[in-house]
Amino acid sequence: xxxxxxxxxxxxxxxxxxxxxxxxxxxxxxxxxxxxxxxxxxxxxxxxxxxxxxxxxxxxxxxxxxxxxxxxxxxxxxxxxxxxxxxxxxxxxxxxxxxxxxxxxxxxxx
Amino acid sequence: xxxxxxxxxxxxxxxxxxxxxxxxxxxxxxxxxxxxxxxxxxxxxxxxxxxxxxxxxxxxxxxxxxxxxxxxxxxxxxxxxxxxxxxxxxxxxxxxxxxxxxxxxxxxxxxxxxxx
Numbered sequence: 001x002x003x004x005x006x007x008x009x010x011x012x013x014x015x016x017x018x019x020x021x022x023x024x025x026x027x028x029x030x031x032x033x034x035x036x037x038x039x040x041x042x043x044x045x046x047x048x049x050x051x052x053x054x055x056x057x058x059x060x061x062x063x064x065x066x067x068x069x070x071x072x073x074x075x076x077x078x079x080x081x082x083x084x085x086x087x088x089x090x091x092x093x094x095x096x097x098x099x100x101x102x103x104x105x106x107x108x109x110x
Numbered sequence: 111x112x113x114x115x116x117x118x119x120x121x122x123x124x125x126x127x128x129x130x131x132x133x134x135x136x137x138x139x140x141x142x143x144x145x146x147x148x149x150x151x152x153x154x155x156x157x158x159x160x161x162x163x164x165x166x167x168x169x170x171x172x173x174x175x176x177x178x179x180x181x182x183x184x185x186x187x188x189x190x191x192x193x194x195x196x197x198x199x200x201x202x203x204x205x206x207x208x209x210x211x212x213x214x215x216x217x218x219x220x221x222x223x224x225x226x
Contacts, residue, residue: 040218097160098160103153
């Protein structure tokens with residue numbers, strides 16, 4: 001099925017552990033994005049990518065790493081998870097006129 | 111930097127009535143896009159309506175319409191004939207045009223409650 005999928009949907013991890021959130025899109029859109037959603041903040045941009053091997057920081061990049069070796073995949077890694085990174089994470093891709101969002105990953109850091 | 115402000119954390123409306131959600135934004139750009147997204151409890155982000163800044167005509171999608179006031183930097187969403195399925199968080203968002211890699215800047219959201 002065409003679309004954008006995130007995995008896992010839910011994740012609990014411990015402080016200090018590395019965790020990777022996966023994002024896969026089937027449209028071959030050049031542009032992909034990671035956002036985090038927190039109560040009282042709406043969605044905030046973490047990182048974005050204009051194409052394979054081209055990534056850049058958004059509004060709140062600290063503590064996160066991204067890579068994009070293939071157009072269709074855009075994983076987000078928390079190298080050493082902290083409790084402040086407990087959030088819902090959304091991946092998105094963009095056509096010329098419209099953004100498409102994944103279902104989100106709820107990450108809890110304990 | 112662009113900012114988007116939604117001043118109503120929560121709104122309540124009776125089923126079948128009309129409700130307006132407010133959004134203001136700040137930008138120095140002249141060409142940009144504005145959006146309203148709906149987020150039901152399923153967490154899915156659903157595009158409700160999109161407005162291009164260079165178009166003077168207000169966008170309309172069925173029961174959803176916007177009042178776009180470019181000079182005032184205001185972009186409100188009107189929902190007519192409210193239905194129970196409209197209950198959700200609504201986010202106003204901005205993106206400048208021309209910069210393909212630019213992400214969306216979101217407001218903090220308005221929680222819309224529909225009273226049966």
